[in-house]
Amino acid sequence: MGYWFEDPGIKGLLPLATAAGIRGLSSVFNTPMMIYGANVFSEAPGLGPGTIDHLNNKSLSKKAFIVTDEFGKRFADKVEKFLLAWGYETECWAKVEPEAPVENVKECAAAMTAYGPGLIMAVGGGSVMDAAKGGWVMYERPDLEDLMMFNPLAPLGLRKKAVLAAVPTTAGTGSECTGAAVLHDHSADRKIPIASAELMPDFAILAPEFTMSMPPSLTLGTGLDVLAHASDAVTCIAAGEMTDAMGLAAIEMAFKYLPRAVANGRDREARLRMLLAASIAGISFGNAGASLTHSFGHSLGSIFHIHHGLAVGFFIPFCLQYYSKYTDANEKIARILGVPGKNRKENTDNAVAKFRLLFKELNVPSSLKEMGVSEEKMKGDMERLVLYTREDIDSIFSPRPMTEEQCEKIWNYTYHGKDIDF
Ligand SMILES: [Fe+2]
Known part of the structure; x- marks a missing residue:
């Protein structure tokens, strides 16, 4: 089996497409909308637009699919409570495995597809956010046969079905603010990066209290x-x-x-x-x-x-x-x-x-x-x-x-x- 990053054409093009000199001609600086601080998941109206107003503006329906793992479940519960309080329907999938194995990501995509959300919320560390990104691609693009072969420079056409909000529970990976994800291919015992500007989450919601219990x-x-x-x-x-x-x-x-x-x-x-x-x-x-x-x-x-x-x-x-x-x-x-x-x-x-x-x-x-x-x-x-x-x-x-x-x-x-x- 091959990976996109072994394709000599892409490998040659990527540094050119991103090198400072070329980017200087026409560049895109990509970021999510960032919402951070205490009380970002408030269930009561506040002064001015709050997290829920921003989510409502972009979410494609009032059905939210929460992706998390065993550790993140307690924080996902809080996010779920917040969404329910504001009239969303929710489903929580708390089965992400460490390092986001490709098979696990496929299961996540199947559950997402069966539910049909307009908003995906990833609540967890790097593996959770990366699994949610992989699942999102497969949900939006079931025609893509191999997740590990899509070209990072080609348009993907995401956001026809859902938008993505990332809620990190660790402070490191940065996945909430990148268009990349690292999955694990167990068949080759190898880490497989996938990348596309479109994989950048729509929202990065930073709640410091979610990181407090890290040892x-x-x-x-x-x-x-x-x-x-x-x-x-x-x-x-x-x-x-x-x-x-x-x-x-x-x-x-x-x-x-x-x-x-x-x-x-x-x-x-x-x-x-x-x-x-x-x-x-x-x-x-x-x-x-x-x-x-x-x-x-x-x-x-x-x-x-x-x-x-x-x-x-x-x-x-x-x-x-x-x-x-x-x-x-x-x-x-x-x-x-x-x-x-x-x-x-x-x-x-x-x-x-x-x-x-x-x-x-x-x-x-x-x-x-x-x-x-x-x-x-x-x-x-x-x-x-x-x-x-x-x-x-x-x-x-x-x-x-x-x-x-x-x-x-x-x-x-x-x-x-x-x-x-x-
Ligand atoms: Fe890193």
Whole structure:
């Protein structure tokens, strides 16, 4: 079986279609309507238009289908109560499995099709939002035979049947603000990204109280994902002024509020700021791109089953060092972190030092060895690690190309936590 991202035509076109130079000619900056803060699911009329008025304006009927999982069910119940109070009919499908396996997404689509909603509400973490996006495509386009083969550059024609509102219960994935979803193909044990500008949710509704019960380890992992999205967006080939503004704001916010959210999950301000930072970083990388932190992180996650956020966040300092000779983008990061240097090397060294300091404070491992990765297994799987990393769709957005030899070298350097000096 093939995947769309293995098609050489699409692979060649995608960086051209998104590269800064081409986008400069005619660009679209895509975001959902964002509704955030305390009391976003109010059941009583307030001052001015509230969440329900915005939903009513776009929803294609008063039938809402809520997608969630076991963990998100308690929050989905609140959303359901809110919708019922405002006269919607609802059905709640709480069967999303971790990592959104393709078969599970097909079940979600079948239930959605049987119900026929005009509004889809995804209430949960990345897997839930991604499963809802996949289910939505299949509900709208039953003629598409293979979800894993649709071309991200071709029109899909969604929103004939329903619109999508995303309600994240973690602060990291940014899926509520991107046109991408990552599904899991169990038959190949591989993560399959799908993407289309049309997959951008119509609404991102951010309720900080939904993220309060995340344990510190999940708060940390998802927060590192925010930093990886933002630093990739700012350094990748498709970076531009608008995505930079948001990516840099997200970096600044995560440096300030992630330690607080990890230390005290009941810190309401830190929770809201991290939820916002996740969405802002999501808009940034959703419009620019993720790059090597995610190529390495996806490969590490696939083979060693390490949490996505920790896996991608770990690679940030190493990637900044690897990019250093090919881009001035590290200067923007050094500046926002308050440590501008006089040249590329100083900017990179200073930005990396700031990340290392933050990681130390948060007990993020400084090497794969410290993370508990077995050297023997890594050596045995090196061919696969290099292949997955280089084939990952995010690699095409790297400001610096990467040969097989360089890729293997980076794996070996990161195993020992050694600075990338080539
Ligand atoms: Fe990510």
